[in-house]
Amino acid sequence: MNIVYNASAGTGKTYQVTGLYEKLVLEENIDPRKILLMTFTENAAAELRMRVAHRFQKARRTAEQHDDFETAERAITALNHLPSAPIGTIHSFCTKLLREHALDAGLSPAFSVLQGDEHKELLDRICREELLQKLETDPDFRDLCSGMHIIGTGGFGSSITESIPKLFEAADSAGITLDHAVNLLPSPQSLPSLADFSSILERMKELPKLTAKAQPVFQALETLIPTVGSPEELIEKLSALHLGKFGAGKGQKPISDDFFALLENGTNTLGYTQRFPAAKAYAEYAQIVYRKFKQAKHETDAVDFADQLHMAATLLKSGKAKPEFRYVIVDEVQDTSRIQCELIQSLWNEETYLVICGDKKQSIYTWRGPIRR
Ligand SMILES: Nc1ncnc2c1ncn2[C@@H]1O[C@H](COP(=O)(O)OP(=O)(O)O)[C@@H](O)[C@H]1O
Numbered sequence: 001m002n003i004v005y006n007a008s009a010g011t012g013k014t015y016q017v018t019g020l021y022e023k024l025v026l027e028e029n030i031d032p033r034k035i036l037l038m039t040f041t042e043n044a045a046a047e048l049r050m051r052v053a054h055r056f057q058k059a060r061r062t063a064e065q066h067d068d069f070e071t072a073e074r075a076i077t078a079l080n081h082l083p084s085a086p087i088g089t090i091h092s093f094c095t096k097l098l099r100e101h102a103l104d105a106g107l108s109p110a111f112s113v114l115q116g117d118e119h120k121e122l123l124d125r126i127c128r129e130e131l132l133q134k135l136e137t138d139p140d141f142r143d144l145c146s147g148m149h150i151i152g153t154g155g156f157g158s159s160i161t162e163s164i165p166k167l168f169e170a171a172d173s174a175g176i177t178l179d180h181a182v183n184l185l186p187s188p189q190s191l192p193s194l195a196d197f198s199s200i201l202e203r204m205k206e207l208p209k210l211t212a213k214a215q216p217v218f219q220a221l222e223t224l225i226p227t228v229g230s231p232e233e234l235i236e237k238l239s240a241l242h243l244g245k246f247g248a249g250k251g252q253k254p255i256s257d258d259f260f261a262l263l264e265n266g267t268n269t270l271g272y273t274q275r276f277p278a279a280k281a282y283a284e285y286a287q288i289v290y291r292k293f294k295q296a297k298h299e300t301d302a303v304d305f306a307d308q309l310h311m312a313a314t315l316l317k318s319g320k321a322k323p324e325f326r327y328v329i330v331d332e333v334q335d336t337s338r339i340q341c342e343l344i345q346s347l348w349n350e351e352t353y354l355v356i357c358g359d360k361k362q363s364i365y366t367w368r369g370p371i372r373r
Pocket residue numbers: 007008009010011012013014015016
């Protein structure tokens with residue numbers, strides 16, 4: 001049976017899950033090696049393993065007290081199999097899967113996994129090298145850095161280099177790769193034209209009477225349009241006036257709506273257009289760092305946690321790796337990122353039941369018809 005346990009912390013989800021594990025092994029005689037039990041942190045994984053072991057020890061003692069030697073024997077076998085049973089973090093599952101299918105995953109079987117500090121140091125070094133390179137070659141990047149007060153401060157470049165790992169993490173959990181980060185930036189749209197504003201003015205002139213609230217808009221348009229040199233200038237000057245909406249008089253509301261929509265669109269577009277060179281310079285920087293980091297990992301035959309998840313998910317989806325679990329049980333499932341969720345889903349098939357536990361009232365992921373308990 002597929003099950004979802006959804007309850008707050010401390011309500012007994014892990015208790016239920018380890019109880020289910022015990023029942024599957026002792027009552028349904030399922031080999032512990034056919035039950036994948038995963039969680040997200042090393043500590044939680046260690047606790048799960050310990051709680052499962054305790055359950056079998058207790059079951060063994062109880063069975064022996066009741067002369068139920070069959071159950072006692074099963075508990076002993078389970079305890080013997082436990083060290084090789086797949087109970088651990090989602091990352092440890094990925095590492096094992098990738099080791100077993102390294103060539104299919106495009107890795108050497110001796111690949112290394114970049115741990116926290118190594119990962120941080122390598123990425124940090126590339127961030128710093130590329131920061132200097134980009135500062136030398138890109139005036140827009142220099143403008144961005146000086147605008148952020150990065151140049152000339154004690155912690156040289158740190159705010160921009162520190163933003164990169166955060167960006168990578170955010171992109172990863174959103175399922176976005178930054179290989180082509182620059183292409184992800186929408187191009188600035190064209191600004192509303194002076195003619196667009198003139199037509200608002202014309203419509204106001206056609207009205208029989210303007211209310212007091214409409215007057216400032218009318219006057220602003222009438223004086224500014226002939227004197228400004230560009231739509232940019234007009235939009236900036238109109239925004240600075242902080243004009244108020246009007247619309248009480250006959251036929252005025254649609255004009256007011258159109259005018260303020262035009263002005264808002266103009267202000268937003270102008271802001272984006274003005275910031276675009278800096279955004280592009282930053283995206284280029286992120287893209288270069290991303291590619292160099294990827295290359296460095298490739299050259300040293302290393303993967304990081306994010307790579308492991310992607311590679312394992314791809315392996316499973318391609319069918320090149322087909323672990324045959326009877327049960328896939330995931331504790332603390334509210335911590336799953338999109339890619340982890342995909343990975344869990346690709347472990348779920350006709351022969352496999354899925355049991356997930358979490359304490360979010362609402363999951364942001366759509367599961368395929370689980371049973372709620
Ligand atoms: N049905 C139960 N009977 C006895 N103890 C329970 C039961 N459910 C939970 N507990 C105990 O309550 C505590 C919290 O349970 P736990 O499973 O860790 O909660 P959760 O995983 O939801 O945070 C644990 O010490 C657990 O052994």
